[in-house]
Amino acid sequence: MTAYSPRLGRLIEALRRLPGVGPKSAQRMALHLLQRDREGAEYLARALGEALSGIERCPRTRMFCEPAHCGFCSASRAKAGQLCVVENPADLIAIENSTPYRGRYFVLGGRLSPLDGIGPEALGLDLLAEQLADGTVQELIIATNPTVEGEATAHYIAELARARNVKVTRIAHGVPMGGELEYVDGGTLSHAFAGRQLL
Amino acid sequence: MTAYSPRLGRLIEALRRLPGVGPKSAQRMALHLLQRDREGAEYLARALGEALSGIERCPRTRMFCEPAHCGFCSASRAKAGQLCVVENPADLIAIENSTPYRGRYFVLGGRLSPLDGIGPEALGLDLLAEQLADGTVQELIIATNPTVEGEATAHYIAELARARNVKVTRIAHGVPMGGELEYVDGGTLSHAFAGRQLL
Ligand SMILES: [Zn+2]
Ligand SMILES: [Zn+2]
Numbered sequence: 059m060t061a062y063s064p065r066l067g068r069l070i071e072a073l074r075r076l077p078g079v080g081p082k083s084a085q086r087m088a089l090h091l092l093q094r095d096r097e098g099a100e101y102l103a104r105a106l107g108e109a110l111s112g113i114e115r116c117p118r119t120r121m122f123c124e125p126a127h128c129g130f131c132s133a134s135r136a137k138a139g140q141l142c143v144v145e146n147p148a149d150l151i152a153i154e155n156s157t158p159y160r161g162r163y164f165v166l167g168g169r170l171s172p173l174d175g176i177g178p179e180a181l182g183l184d185l186l187a188e189q190l191a192d193g194t195v196q197e198l199i200i201a202t203n204p205t206v207e208g209e210a211t212a213h214y215i216a217e218l219a220r221a222r223n224v225k226v227t228r229i230a231h232g233v234p235m236g237g238e239l240e241y242v243d244g245g246t247l248s249h250a251f252a253g254r255q256l257l
Numbered sequence: 258m259t260a261y262s263p264r265l266g267r268l269i270e271a272l273r274r275l276p277g278v279g280p281k282s283a284q285r286m287a288l289h290l291l292q293r294d295r296e297g298a299e300y301l302a303r304a305l306g307e308a309l310s311g312i313e314r315c316p317r318t319r320m321f322c323e324p325a326h327c328g329f330c331s332a333s334r335a336k337a338g339q340l341c342v343v344e345n346p347a348d349l350i351a352i353e354n355s356t357p358y359r360g361r362y363f364v365l366g367g368r369l370s371p372l373d374g375i376g377p378e379a380l381g382l383d384l385l386a387e388q389l390a391d392g393t394v395q396e397l398i399i400a401t402n403p404t405v406e407g408e409a410t411a412h413y414i415a416e417l418a419r420a421r422n423v424k425v426t427r428i429a430h431g432v433p434m435g436g437e438l439e440y441v442d443g444g445t446l447s448h449a450f451a452g453r454q455l456l
Binding site for chain 2: 063065072073076085086087096101106110113
């Protein structure tokens with residue numbers, strides 16, 4: 059027993075597939091588009107269609123890319139000889155937006171998790187191993203998340219690189235800039251303390 | 258300077274047109290669809306297209322409807338002889354979902370606001386006046402919001418109905434069920450007090 063007409067009901071149901079969107083906000087979004095922004099609805103439908111038809115996984119970085127415009131496989135990025143490994147596309151975007159790093163990337167698409175059946179193949183580590191073996195990488199920068207599984211993944215990848223004589227670094231973890239020791243969680247604080255550096 | 262490829266950038270931009278979606282959540286939504294729910298993205302694109310092509314404003318209730326399935330103009334609804342006026346489609350849906358009312362509706366699409374140039378024509382009040390004059394309405398239920406402009410709109414519509422000898426009622430306003438007097442705002446409390454009823 060619902061007040062939605064069939065197409066309105068389907069639109070609300072479809073909007074609920076977006077992460078973080080519950081029934082109330084899906085209804086608000088649908089009514090907003092129909093009432094005040096039909097042009098926005100058209101734009102969104104078109105953008106979704108174009109994304110689905112034109113965005114692929116780059117066979118080299120495993121990042122989403124548009125074959126004709128893959129911004130992450132350029133010759134200038136390769137020149138630096140650095141390869142940064144991240145878990146997810148969002149991590150790559152965060153590094154690209156916040157740091158001056160402009161080398162190559164490798165997106166795992168997850169982290170090793172034997173209990174969930176996520177092994178080295180699922181993360182494309184054979185592909186990574188090939189890239190580490192071809193002599194183009196001087197430094198492998200591991201930027202997996204500082205969780206138990208992220209650390210285990212970092213350790214596994216570090217071994218892959220060392221076996222191929224590639225220098226391995228790991229991004230630093232510690233007290234966040236602007237954070238106050240008093241409020242930082244204990245694990246982070248003890249990690250930061252153990253990782254203290256000479257000034 | 259962005260890490261987004263053109264189509265990914267456009268998808269994020271399009272998602273930001275949804276109400277309540279900022280840059281961070283738009284990025285999260287876009288990556289989620291591409292990474293984990295391409296089927297959901299297809300479903301959403303299709304639902305948007307079908308909504309745009311198949312949902313119209315009902316010429317009678319001014320609610321969104323699908324001409325072949327207008328659930329708000331049925332003969333059974335007309336039989337009751339009641340017409341409920343609301344400001345927005347979301348108000349109609351709330352009444353339909355929470356009350357046993359199953360009469361007809363009229364959606365204003367806003368409220369009178371002379372300063373913003375929203376007059377009686379913009380709210381379709383000529384159309385409402387016609388319906389009030391055709392003898393099918395025994396009771397006009399006004400369910401505009403209890404704001405200054407909503408009250409002014411209610412007052413204006415009540416006059417329209419009285420001039421056509423149609424009985425007018427207004428939904429009750431007062432302390433919300435489960436609310437505590439202590440925490441209710443003063444305006445609501447004094448309204449509730451003045452509107453006290455004999456037990
Ligand atoms: Zn690429
Ligand atoms: Zn209708």
